[in-house]
Amino acid sequence: MSFVTRGFRGRRRETDESGRVPPGQYRTDDFPVLSAGPTPHTPLAEWSFTIASESGEELARWSWEELRALPSETVTVDIHCVTKWSKLDTTWEGASVDTLLAGIETDAAYVTAWSDGGYTTNLPLEDVTDGKAWVAFGYDGEPLDPEHGGPARLLVPHLYFWKSAKWVRGLRLMDDDDPGFWESLGYHLYGDPWREQRYWGD
Amino acid sequence: MARTAVLGRLGAAAPIAWRLAELVELVPETPRVASLLLSVPGWPGHTAGQHVDVRLTAQDGYQAQRSYSIAAPAESERVVLTVERLEDGEVSPFLVDDLRAGDRFELRGPIGGYFVWDEGSGGPLQLVAGGSGVVPLMAMLRHRAAVGSDVPATLLYSARSPEEVIYREELDRLGGGDGGPQVVYTLTRERPSGWTGYDRRIDGEMLAEVFGRPDADAMAFVCGPTRFVEVAADGLVALGYDPSRVRTERFGPSGRS
Structure with missing residues (x-):
């Protein structure tokens, strides 16, 4: 049982959120920005997205135009940031990771996403397949802002949002789970918001 | 950093414990900002730039969590949080306006290993x-x-x-x-x-x-x-x-x- 703080009542939302806000989160209607360093500004002409093997071999690669020419999906999902905010019913446009991995044979169990600026994050392969993850380039009907990860970011809404790597440039297929940027700095290896897996040991 | 070293630390990592913080003194800094000088028994120490998670629980079990930066240096005996009261906030107005010396609430940390300097x-x-x-x-x-x-x-x-x-x-x-x-x-x-x-x-x-x-x-x-x-x-x-x-x-x- 948690310690009750004298006089704290809190401000419950009047609307029923039908169990959509995970423990320790609060709902916001803003779209806060979090990132560890400056926003990269890679020109689209130099941009590409790569699927690589663990050894770094390039298995597939798309230019910006090629990625945009792939079938795209529009999805409306709830997102949950480890800094406590959750935002409901966010609408994104992007290419499903299933589309990007189609035709690639692999025994990998994990992927590491990498980004402009050096950011990385690790995920089980099964968490980015079967309709669970996208490379998103549109938000709310507009091109994705650079501060929110544009031109494209990974979108994995069922995990804390640091897993949805901004400025994503590729996925590396991995045999083992290799801690990424925040995962090496104290944040949870998996990051399930419903189990409140924020930090090491949670 | 070697992957096995990180995984070893992850495997051994204990959860960051929730601790009880007691307000020793509230220092007004500006009309909207105050510093909370806290006594936190068992505090493991921190590096400048890190933050804490605060968890408040109401009588009926309702909880709210927020993150706040630590204002105190690593050398400080007290954990000091400097909090800006957000007009439409749920937690910050309580911390700045309602909390009295001797009141207690839960926090855990320190958190964050990148935005740090020593x-x-x-x-x-x-x-x-x-x-x-x-x-x-x-x-x-x-x-x-x-x-x-x-x-x-x-x-x-x-x-x-x-x-x-x-x-x-x-x-x-x-x-x-x-x-x-x-x-x-x-x-x-x-x-x-x-x-x-x-x-x-x-x-x-x-x-x-x-x-x-x-x-x-x-x-x-x-x-x-x-x-x-x-x-x-x-x-x-x-x-x-x-x-x-x-x-x-x-x-x-x-x-x-």
């Missing part, structure tokens, strides 16, 4: 603060002073008015002392009569004047609202700062509702 990190230390974004940067300046570091340090601090400058007296004292940091203010809305300092939002020209060309070992920390951080971080990169040595922390909405 003497061993080197420098020069280049700090850019917007509003209450000064809090984690103040922890760095307090640590620098506490250990008598001679790492050159500069703080460029943007506030709306003189009344909204947090830690004004302490910053002036630190800045005026021997080997103290250079402290430069810009006041964007209201200025005292006779003000000769900067009177506008930060821009590339101001960053160039205050920080100049980067030393290869310079470390920059930028904290403030999103727009502010975008301008400051982009501006430092344009001056030649290595993006990997410009670390950012942001708060507040994006401006896009």
